[in-house]
Amino acid sequence: MNRKLSGWLVCAVAATTVLSLAGPANADAPPTGAEACPSGSFCLYYNSPSLGWGSFEHWSPGSYSDLSQFSFRNWGNNGSGYGRTVYKNAAAAVNNTSYSWNICVPAPAPTNMSCGIPINQGFAGRLPAAAYNNDIAMFIN
Known part of the structure; x- marks a missing residue:
């Protein structure tokens, strides 16, 4: 193997190693077609992106x-979760609004709720671990 080729191979291996240590991307491509979150809406999905998003519900900015x-009233492509309550059943979100939203999860008394899980505008992907199938409320920032 010539030196030029082996030098490129070393660089490619090093770049691959660095990228693999960086961890997964923060967001996924938003769903399309029947599962697309309407413009100006915040959507919660029954499934994670890796499982096909599934049924969803959407809201206008608010509390x-x-x-x-x-x-979950919108069928999506595979209908998984259709008709189930959103409470403690959302696995993913798409934020098609110009606001950041906060997801609330159960907390000990006296508050009974912790609302510090932000979902920034433009986000599309799996909910953070603390909110995954643990969502009880939400509001815009």
Whole structure:
């Protein structure tokens, strides 16, 4: 093997190693077609992106203090989760609004709720671990 080729090979291996140590990307490509989150909406999905997103529900910017009042009403491509309550069942989100949203999860008394899990505008992907299938409320920042 000539020196030029072996030098390129070393650089390629080093770059691959550095990229693999960087960890996964913060967001996924948003779903399309029947699963697309409408413009100006915040969407919660029943499945993670790796499982095909599934059914979803969408909201206009605001405050939603009890997600047990909502269900996954949009079929999506595979219909998984259709009709189930959103409360403690959301695995992914798409934020098509110009606001950052906060997801709330259960917390010990006296507050019973912790709302410090931000979902920034433009985000599309799996919910952070603390909110994954643990969502109880949400609001815009």
